Amino acid sequence: xxxxxxxxxxxxxxxxxxxxxxxxxxxxxxxxxxxxxxxxxxxxxxxxxxxxxxxxxxxxxxxxxxxxxxxxxxxxxxxxxxxxxxxxxxxxxxxxxxxxxxxxxxxxxxxxxxxxxxxxxxxxxxxxxxxxxxxxxxxxxxxxxxxxxxxxxxxxxxxxxxxxxxxxxxxxxxxxxxxxxxxxxxxxxxxxxxxxxxxxxxxxxxxxxxxxxxxxxxxxxxxxxxxxxxxxxxxxxxxxxxxxxxxxxxxxxxxxxxxxxxxxxxxxxxxxxxxxxxxxxxxxxxxxxxxxxxxxxxxxxxxxxxxxxxxxxxxxxxxxxxxxxxxxxxxxxxxxxxxxxxxxxxxxxxxxxxxxxxxxxxxxxxxxxxxxxxxxxxxxxxxxxxxxxxxxxxxxxxxxxxxxxxxxxxxxxxxxxxxxxxxxxxxxxxxxxxxxxxxxxxxxxxxxxxxxxxxxxxxxxxxxxxxxxxxxxxxxxxxxxxxxxxxxxxxxxxxxxxxxxxxxxxxxxxxxxxxxxxxxxxxxxxxxxxxxxxxxxxxxxxxxxxxxxxxxxxxxxxxxxxxxxxxxxxxxxxxxxxxxxxxxxxxxxxxxxxxxxxxxxxxxxxxxxxxxxxxxxxxxxxxxxxxxxxxxxxxxxxxxxxxxxxxxxxxxxxxxxxxxxxxxxxxxxxxxxxxxxxxxxxxxxxxxxxxxxxxxxxxxxxxxxxxxxxxxxxxxxxxxxxxxxxxxxxxxxxxxxxxxxxxxxxxxxxxx
Amino acid sequence: xxxxxxxxxxxxxxxxxxxxxxxxxxxxxxxxxxxxxxxxxxxxxxxxxxxxxxxxxxxxxxxxxxxxxxxxxxxxxxxxxxxxxxxxxxxxxxxxxxxxxxxxxxxxxxxxxxxxxxxxxxxxxxxxxxxxxxxxxxxxxxxxxxxxxxxxxxxxxxxxxxxxxxxxxxxxxxxxxxxxxxxxxxxxxxxxxxxxxxxxxxxxxxxxxxxxxxxxxxxxxxxxxxxxxxxxxxxxxx
Numbered sequence: 001x002x003x004x005x006x007x008x009x010x011x012x013x014x015x016x017x018x019x020x021x022x023x024x025x026x027x028x029x030x031x032x033x034x035x036x037x038x039x040x041x042x043x044x045x046x047x048x049x050x051x052x053x054x055x056x057x058x059x060x061x062x063x064x065x066x067x068x069x070x071x072x073x074x075x076x077x078x079x080x081x082x083x084x085x086x087x088x089x090x091x092x093x094x095x096x097x098x099x100x101x102x103x104x105x106x107x108x109x110x111x112x113x114x115x116x117x118x119x120x121x122x123x124x125x126x127x128x129x130x131x132x133x134x135x136x137x138x139x140x141x142x143x144x145x146x147x148x149x150x151x152x153x154x155x156x157x158x159x160x161x162x163x164x165x166x167x168x169x170x171x172x173x174x175x176x177x178x179x180x181x182x183x184x185x186x187x188x189x190x191x192x193x194x195x196x197x198x199x200x201x202x203x204x205x206x207x208x209x210x211x212x213x214x215x216x217x218x219x220x221x222x223x224x225x226x227x228x229x230x231x232x233x234x235x236x237x238x239x240x241x242x243x244x245x246x247x248x249x250x251x252x253x254x255x256x257x258x259x260x261x262x263x264x265x266x267x268x269x270x271x272x273x274x275x276x277x278x279x280x281x282x283x284x285x286x287x288x289x290x291x292x293x294x295x296x297x298x299x300x301x302x303x304x305x306x307x308x309x310x311x312x313x314x315x316x317x318x319x320x321x322x323x324x325x326x327x328x329x330x331x332x333x334x335x336x337x338x339x340x341x342x343x344x345x346x347x348x349x350x351x352x353x354x355x356x357x358x359x360x361x362x363x364x365x366x367x368x369x370x371x372x373x374x375x376x377x378x379x380x381x382x383x384x385x386x387x388x389x390x391x392x393x394x395x396x397x398x399x400x401x402x403x404x405x406x407x408x409x410x411x412x413x414x415x416x417x418x419x420x421x422x423x424x425x426x427x428x429x430x431x432x433x434x435x436x437x438x439x440x441x442x443x444x445x446x447x448x449x450x451x452x453x454x455x456x457x458x459x460x461x462x463x464x465x466x467x468x469x470x471x472x473x474x475x476x477x478x479x480x481x482x483x484x485x486x487x488x489x490x491x492x493x494x495x496x497x498x499x500x501x502x503x504x505x506x507x508x509x510x511x512x513x514x515x516x517x518x519x520x521x522x523x524x525x526x527x528x529x530x531x532x533x534x535x536x537x538x539x540x541x542x543x544x545x546x547x548x549x550x551x552x553x554x555x556x557x558x559x560x561x562x563x564x565x566x567x568x569x570x571x572x573x574x575x576x577x578x579x580x581x582x583x584x585x586x587x588x589x590x591x592x593x594x595x596x597x598x599x600x601x602x603x604x605x606x607x608x609x610x611x612x613x614x615x616x617x618x619x620x621x622x623x624x625x626x627x628x629x630x631x632x633x634x635x636x637x638x639x640x641x642x643x644x645x646x647x648x649x650x651x652x653x654x655x656x657x658x659x660x661x662x663x664x665x666x667x668x669x670x671x672x673x674x675x676x677x678x679x680x681x682x683x684x685x686x687x688x689x690x691x692x693x694x695x696x697x698x699x700x701x702x703x704x705x706x707x708x709x710x711x712x713x714x715x716x717x718x719x720x721x722x723x724x725x726x727x728x729x730x731x732x733x734x735x736x737x738x739x740x741x742x743x744x745x746x747x748x749x750x751x752x
Numbered sequence: 753x754x755x756x757x758x759x760x761x762x763x764x765x766x767x768x769x770x771x772x773x774x775x776x777x778x779x780x781x782x783x784x785x786x787x788x789x790x791x792x793x794x795x796x797x798x799x800x801x802x803x804x805x806x807x808x809x810x811x812x813x814x815x816x817x818x819x820x821x822x823x824x825x826x827x828x829x830x831x832x833x834x835x836x837x838x839x840x841x842x843x844x845x846x847x848x849x850x851x852x853x854x855x856x857x858x859x860x861x862x863x864x865x866x867x868x869x870x871x872x873x874x875x876x877x878x879x880x881x882x883x884x885x886x887x888x889x890x891x892x893x894x895x896x897x898x899x900x901x902x903x904x905x906x907x908x909x910x911x912x913x914x915x916x917x918x919x920x921x922x923x924x925x926x927x928x929x930x931x932x933x934x935x936x937x938x939x940x941x942x943x944x945x946x947x948x949x950x951x952x953x954x955x956x957x958x959x960x961x962x963x964x965x966x967x968x969x970x971x972x973x974x975x976x977x978x979x980x981x982x983x984x985x986x987x988x989x990x
Contacts, residue, residue: 156869160900161810163769247767247813339766426869428900430965433773447970449776574970662873663929 018045018221019228024375031370039364042308043371046221046274047281050541053374056507057539060520064527064534070496071533076286077198078119078269079189080535082497082567088448089196090458091125092188094133094499094565096540100241101154101183102230105147109154109183110244111316116185117162118270121253122319124197124260125189128432129446130159132169132185133462133501133563137178139415144173147181148423154244155185156426161246162253166427167435167444169462171752173415176466176559179230179545184501186462186565190448197260199279200286201267206322208280208291208346211335212252212271216301218242219275219314229506229555230545248317248340255338256319264331268321277311279320280346280354285372287322293346294357307358322348381517382510386612390471393599393613400682404736407607411686412655412744414602417648418751419660436573440660442487442643443568445576457573459493464563465647468615468689471600473515473560477522478618479689480564485530486644488568489627490693491576492634495530499565500537505544505557512541515560523562529620530627532566577634579643579653580661581668585699586640586726588654588668591633592626592692593719596679602648603686615689622691629716630693638709641696649686653694655731659745667741669732670724681736696726753783755984760786761801763831763847765822769809770844770964777964778805782980791827798834802987803884806831808845808900808962818861818903819849828854840884840983841956845901848948848958857951857958858916859908864901865941871900873973874939874961876947877927880920883954884986885979894931895924895975897961899939904960906942906949916949923957924948 017025018041028044029035036044046052054061066074072089073081079093097112117127132155137144148171159166164187219242259265267287269279276298284291298310305313323331328344335342349355354371356363401407411417424439436457437445443461463483469476485495500523505512527534544557570576581588598604599613633639643653658666674681697709713720724733731739760778764771771788778786786805789795798804811822822828828850835841835856843851851857864870878886878893889895908916916922925945928937938945940960948959963976 153868160869160902161767161769161813163809245813247810247815250767250769250810250813425871428869428871430871430898430900430962430971431770431773433777433965433968433971436970 018042019049020045024048027375039308040366042312043277043366046277046312047371048374050507052274052278054539055375056377056379056541057502057516058376059378060517064520064524066533066535068533069531071535074533074535075537078122080497080499081123081196082535085456087193089191089193090188090567091120091123091191092186092499092565092567093119093536094184094186094462094501094563095119095538096501096503097183097185098180098503098540098543101151102181104241105150106154107241107243109151110158111242112183112185113155113158114244114246114249114316115272116187117164117249118272120187120189121256122197122268122270123191124195125191126257127164127187127189128434129444129460130164130166130185130187131460131462131565132166132183133464134169134171135177135182135561136173137181138175139173141175141178151181151183152423152426158244158246160428162250163431165429165431165435166424167429167446168439168460171420171423174466174559179547179556180543180558182503182543182561184503184563186499188460188567195260197265197268199267199269199283202283202287202289202322202348203266204289204348204350205325206266206348207325207328207344208293208348209321209323209328209331210298210318210341210343210345211255211321212318212340213245213248213315214299214301214341215305215310215313215318216315217305217309217313220309220312229542242314242316244316251338251340252317252319255335255340259331259334262330262334264323264327264334266322266324268319271318271320273314275312275314276320281368281371283320283322284352284354284368288352290349290351290353290368291346292349292355292357295363296358296360297343297345299341299343307356307363379507379513380510381514383514384511390612390614393597395598395680395683398608400680401607404682404685405739407603408651408685408737408739409744409747410606411602411648412652413747413751415752416602417652419749420752421749422752437491437576437578442490442579443493445491445570445573447573455572455574457570457576459488459491459568459570461487462563462565463487464561466559466561467611468600469519469562470559471612471615473518474522475615475617476560477519477562478526478620480562481523481526481530481532482618482623483646483689484564484566485532485627488566489631490579490642490644491570492631493568493570494631495532496567496569497535498527498532500534501563502537502539503543503558503561503563504541507541512557519560519562523564526620529624575637577639577642579641579657581657581666581696581726582640584666584726584728586696587699587722588670588724588726589695589697590692590721590723591630591695591713591718592690594679594684594687594690594692596683596687598683598687601686601688603682619691625716626691626718629713629718632712633709636712638697638705639695640698643694645690645692645694647688649688650694651685651737655744657694658731658741659748665729665741665745667727667730668724669727669730671734672723681734685733755783756785758784758802758984758987759800760784761789761798761804762786763791763804763806763827764788765791765811765825767809767811767813768807770807770962771809774805774807774964777967778980781967781977782984789827791825793827795830798830798839803840803842803983804831804834806841806843806847806850808847811846811850817853819846819853822850823853832856835956838953838955842885843958844962844964845960848960849903851956851958856956857949858912859906859949861903862905862907863903864905869902870939871898872939873898875927875929875937876924876961877931877933879925880923883923883950883957884983885957886923886982888982888985889978892931894927895978896973897963897966897976899961901960904940904942906946908943913943919952921950921952921954922946923950924959
């Protein structure tokens with residue numbers, strides 16, 4: 001692997017300081033006027049951790065577009081909020097739970113899902129759909145089946161019990177994740193515009209109330225753990241993983257929404273990373289207030305807990321809220337009904353400090369500013385050395401294989417291409433009676449239930465391509481955004497806003513920081529062009545593992561993995577288009593243009609064992625025109641199917657269009673004149689992420705209708721080229737590909 | 753559809769999560785007057801309702817066994833009383849499991865033979881149309897509905913199965929799209945492909961698939977609607 005570099009292992013030192021650097025430690029001593037004691041150190045370490053403070057990423061995140069369009073609330077709250085019309089708003093966010101999921105995949109992924117759902121209902125929104133984006137090690141790695149099965153079980157365990165449908169996501173295998181799997185979880189919820197709750201609304205004299213599960217010893221130092229690399233020799237981090245109870249969270253959801261409906265809550269935040277510490281300090285900070293916190297009142301699972309343990313526990317299914325003193329009785333009645341703790345633990349005060357009481361005495365007072373205003377770094381960046389060898393592909397150096405059938409089969413049954421049905425059928429995707437297009441196609445399409453909801457719907461997609469980001473971080477970042485948009489547009493929707501989950505190795509490595517800076521720049525460029533502001537997100541650094549290899553220590557780093565979750569809207573949800581062909585005889589077209597660049601493709605990897613070439617850059621202006629053109633064709637109801645061209649290239653788009661229809665197996669005959677286009681046959685078949693779509697039109701379209709189609713394409717300046725027809729049972733392309741649809745279907749659905 | 757005069761009660765336990773779906777479909781799609789019954793509500797009896805639905809979900813987090821704790825909840829005493837007087841009771845998914853645990857239906861649910869949660873569309877064959885739940889259907893009708901469960905592998909001892917068959921109490925079986933009752937079309941390992949059974953009087957039915965998720969065209973199937981239409985027909989003709 002090219003991304004392995006030796007690095008001195010300094011785990012011992014960081015463990016002593018809970019992940020703080022020596023400089024940070026002296027800074028804290030300076031701020032306090034004395035060396036921190038265990039309590040202070042614990043709180044600083046959590047709040048100044050990369051996970052909570054975004055200290056290495058903040059300078060870049062600030063550059064992202066966060067306003068405009070339909071955005072009501074951007075980053076900074078528990079989740080972002082988008083206007084959905086008719087007084088409705090949608091609230092969404094994606095978050096990583098990578099480190100816990102590698103240590104304990106079932107609980108790690110389950111609590112990742114639980115945590116992101118809490119972020120949504122904290123805002124007053126009822127969660128209506130989940131997505132997830134998963135990365136596992138090489139499919140043939142001996143531990144991969146274990147991680148895959150446990151992570152999927154964990155996600156299902158939590159989401160299914162909560163009654164929130166999991167409607168889509170991605171599953172990708174690559175050896176760069178052998179020692180660091182990624183679990184990114186996305187939730188979207190719906191609320192009324194005037195029913196949004198924030199963490200910044202505490203008022204002096206409010207009482208501070210703790211609701212939900214009792215506090216236990218689980219997850220202590222979770223935030224600092226997630227801000228460190230792994231060292232596989234020691235496996236002592238298990239107690240840093242939280243344990244989830246979705247049943248309690250379901251009760252907490254119903255209780256919180258009921259209390260909100262009854263207007264009993266002033267301000268609220270969930271206890272996620274760094275538990276009581278982050279919720280109390282952040283609420284106080286955002287409200288411009290302080291708090292008294294009485295640690296004696298915190299409901300505990302064990303009496304042996306010290307103040308710092310109470311503050312750092314990441315026990316799940318807990319919330320901190322502020323409520324008017326006169327409303328507490330009614331609030332308690334709601335939580336009593338649902339059988340949950342509801343305990344007064346403090347008060348909101350004017351002075352911007354938190355005063356902790358323990359054993360009935362004042363225990364410690366900490367200034368809010370000092371704790372929340374952690375360091376901010378502009379870390380050194382350096383263009384990675386490996387990039388100097390990533391050059392544009394010279395196709396002439398590679399012969400076209402005699403037999404393209406074999407490689408085509410290899411690609412369509414590759415674990416990263418083949419159907420993930422065995423994964424998503426473990427998630428309840430039909431609950432909520434809103435799923436119009438289920439998982440397994442372009443984007444998930446959901447309708448809105450309720451009287452007067454009309455025909456509006458929304459679309460969700462999560463995408464990211466780490467291999468391309470590794471080869472070209474800017475393009476990879478932009479591609480994650482455009483790929484989501486392509487999937488949404490292919491269904492007939494229009495992109496609205498995004499959330500990002502940025503998974504990288506150590507920010508202390510200048511090469512990683514360079515990847516990060518460029519990937520964010522790519523996301524920014526695409527988000528600006530596509531008019532999809534970034535309304536929430538999360539950064540996960542330190543996805544790397546130090547391993548002993550011989551007498552050296554090598555650090556295995558993941559590829560830079562930015563993942564985007566995108567929301568789109570659609571006006572007539574019943575007209576949403578699916579990617580699969582509908583009837584024999586329909587005409588197949590390419591809408592857009594082909595680069596024919598095989599650089600970085602799966603084909604190059606599988607056929608030649610070398611994918612280290614430069615991928616195509618994305619022409620964002622063209623992309624916008626292309627997607628507008630496609631959407632226009634769909635809105636006029638001319639198309640029977642539309643599919644983008646992603647990993648695996650046109651062959652995979654055509655094959656999937658032929659075999660993914662739920663009640664029939666189709667096929668195609670395609671003829672593509674390589675002599676006119678100058679694109680050779682293997683480039684045509686397997687070039688990835690082309691700025692083009694495969695669409696099918698009804699064979700019975702009248703001459704006038706066809707002219708109208710051409711007119712729309714001309715209006716946007718987009719080429720439309722007929723390449724073939726839908727045929728039953730066979731897949732034929734020129735005289736190079738000749739396969740049987742049912743055989744391909746069998747392989748496609750049984751590979752994983 | 754205006755069926756406002758028909759009153760349906762939907763039980764709600766801690767952890768029920770299909771209650772809102774059933775409520776919406778009964779009210780908005782079928783025009784019935786449906787309302788929730790909180791498991792601890794202090795009520796006299798359920799006599800005011802034309803039928804009761806025990807919806808799906810994870811009542812009590814499936815702790816102990818699916819449905820075991822809910823079956824011992826106060827409202828189930830009223831449901832038992834209601835059923836004994838001939839009241840119509842439909843248990844869906846977790847509701848089916850609760851009916852088994854409450855002794856209103858015979859048999860048990862084991863974990864799916866895949867040992868996994870299974871969410872997918874299945875086909876059901878209608879075996880008995882002389883029940884309040886199937887009277888709007890023709891014998892052998894095929895219905896497409898989704899399942900979404902972890903413990904839907906119906907099991908009962910031979911004596912019980914014989915009795916169910918004698919009394920025509922096996923109402924639905926999993927089948928393929930052509931109506932063939934095959935091993936391949938059995939999504940969870942259920943004995944004899946059993947998907948839904950009734951009690952001997954046929955006024956209580958448990959069904960693993962979700963009719964409320966397949967009552968509207970836009971969701972891919974309206975077949976589940978026949979169950980609710982049957983109940984409406986039965987009540988109107990009573």
